[in-house]
Amino acid sequence: MIVLDRKPTITDVAKLAGVSMKTVSRVINKEPNVRDELRDRVLKAADELGYQPNFSARSLAGVRSFQLAYLFGDPGGDYAHGVQIGILDACRDAGYHLVVEQIDVDAPDAAQRTATLVAQLRLDGVVLSPPITDHRGVLDALKRAGVPYVRIAPDEALDGSPYVQMDDAKAAEELTHYLVDLGHRDIGFIKGHPRHAAGRLRFEGFRRAMEARGLAVQPSLVEQGTFSYGSGIDCAWRLLRRRARPTAIFASNDDMAAAVAAVAHESGIEVPEDLTVVGFDDAPIAQVVWPPLTTVCQPIREMARAAADLLIGRAADKDRDSWPDPVPHRLLAHELRVRRSSAPPGERTVARARR
Amino acid sequence: MIVLDRKPTITDVAKLAGVSMKTVSRVINKEPNVRDELRDRVLKAADELGYQPNFSARSLAGVRSFQLAYLFGDPGGDYAHGVQIGILDACRDAGYHLVVEQIDVDAPDAAQRTATLVAQLRLDGVVLSPPITDHRGVLDALKRAGVPYVRIAPDEALDGSPYVQMDDAKAAEELTHYLVDLGHRDIGFIKGHPRHAAGRLRFEGFRRAMEARGLAVQPSLVEQGTFSYGSGIDCAWRLLRRRARPTAIFASNDDMAAAVAAVAHESGIEVPEDLTVVGFDDAPIAQVVWPPLTTVCQPIREMARAAADLLIGRAADKDRDSWPDPVPHRLLAHELRVRRSSAPPGERTVARARR
DNA sequence: CCCCATATTGATAGCGCTGCCAACGAGCCG
DNA sequence: CGGCTCGTTGGCAGCGCTATCAATATGGGG
Known part of the structure; x- marks a missing residue:
């Protein structure tokens, strides 16, 4: 290990290795066309000096900025x-x-x-x-x-730029099928923020799944939220004080689902005995509320x-x-995470919903 | 607005303003000793060209990197x-x-x-x-x-570097006084991560406040957590299954306090009727669990x-x-946030604790 | 054995900006 | 009025690196 009175530069490495600056640059940037012997010498010299490239200089001189x-x-x-x-x-x-x-x-x-x-x-x-x-x-x-830019979970995918997403609609479908399979028929839905693609797609998946099972999406059981906990509280109140209360509520994300659980609790409605609540995202909050939320893990x-x-x-x-x-x-790929906030509808609650 | 076929540089601005590069540099960096007239001319030219300094070049050439x-x-x-x-x-x-x-x-x-x-x-x-x-x-x-570096909430403040903190001990004291004033005597405490200064200081404040009120800190009611929700669960179980259960639990942060509330709920213990739970930090979770947590807002x-x-x-x-x-x-400055997870001890719980 | 394509290496010119210092004029003291 | 300081401006080197292109070596075909 050699210590200089200043940060070592490419020139120092070049001198020590007995090659040109450019060769050092090639090695550092893993460019091809350098003999193994020289590469090793350069690497050794760089290591001895503790050389680290200066990113400002790199981006000033070159086309990449790292x-x-x-x-x-x-x-x-x-x-x-x-x-x-x-x-x-x-x-x-x-x-x-x-x-x-x-x-x-x-x-x-x-x-x-x-x-x-x-x-x-x-x-x-x-x-x-x-x-x-x-x-x-x-x-x-x-x-x-x-x-160049990459969009995560974009709304209109077609702006010609690359994007990364999960299949929100399919995941919502799966979650809905799960609810229906449990025996739920009267399922409330809390939509996400209207401007977010995810919100729309999740509702779309819900709708499709209900249709596939021959169930109607009851407009009176669909509330418009904004993904926030607060909006979940409001929607939950509206949904839960109906005389024909749903036996399950599908919230478009975990924050709102947590809010539903809180409102239910405050109203003396037991989750999942009286009401099944499911969320979406598998956010930290899903495992921290009582009971832990059945949800879809978004990667x-x-x-x-x-x-x-x-x-x-x-x-x-x-x-x-x-x-x-x-x-x-x-x-x-997403993944369904079944936790304790979901259960088959109880007799009592089914009776109430049907009334 | 003038449009070049490339990003405008300081040279472009200098030419347009009819001054030297150096003067432009002075204006851009708000250095003194530039006549107002020149400054205005430079600013105008920079604006017309939509000039933005290149940060790579700045940090390469100068001593600041912004x-x-x-x-x-x-x-x-x-x-x-x-x-x-x-x-x-x-x-x-x-x-x-x-x-x-x-x-x-x-x-x-x-x-x-x-x-x-x-x-x-x-x-x-x-x-x-x-x-x-x-x-x-x-x-x-x-x-x-x-x-140069600045440490936030450091442990050993004295490493000679600047730091920013809140008064954890004092805040914990205040929160403890609040609990005692409510009538609590048997107060459980869940410590934070042993390696975090905040954890130690909060316990210290609790200890001091108890002492000031002539109350003993019962070692059997003090559990060691790690600030995590999971550790809070463990500590809560240990605390709540004692025959002499505390009437209040002071958790060193909100995650652990939320865990206590969850365990209490699962055990059929009502918060705050049967048990007061307070946390620390005023993290988002504090307003999202049921009931919302009394805590200290850390800025x-x-x-x-x-x-x-x-x-x-x-x-x-x-x-x-x-x-x-x-x-x-x-x-x-911190601030006490009283919410619904705290209340005076009920007769029933006091009796149980005293038993 | 010569010529050209390919692999390997080096020399040099900046990238866009700031630090340093020189140059110049104005104001001031003695 | 000389010599000084101070405020103001410009000139230029060079920060550490990469792009470009030239230089050289290597190898195969004709």
């Missing part, structure tokens, strides 16, 4: 945090760094903020998650700047990882200035 | 997310960017990962939150690299903001290569 950015909207979310962890997994493996930025979807300057970000930082790619994944202005700013972390990997892979593929055709996308 | 990093350990946490939002608030205002990195405290390469990070990226500062805020190896790596976001502001302020203060004396630190 930097991704993650734009998220929701300042509160487990969701955003999960996505971030997934991206970081990918970055760690690829030697990338991650810059994060929080952008309020409803702020008028969302697009401007995005434009500024990509103008100041050379980025190899940007990952977007809902709700900004569907923000026109943000997408346009990215497109104009020529920065957030894996989706985010896949998104970042697409970006990193593309950046590695030099001299490409557009995505391959067809545009890459990934569909990740 | 970049902070946030190192966090816990991959699951609301806490880490809250801190991040606070840092982003500060960054947004100061025109900084934030790089994030997740480092497992227990991984043997934590220090190495930190060293690599700071060797690759020129950083104006690093924010640390528990538990890595107390990781010796990480702190040493930062010190060796000469990168995470503000603490993080303050930490980032210290770093940014120091970076702005050119040619300083160490912190001013005395080393800056901030103590932020």
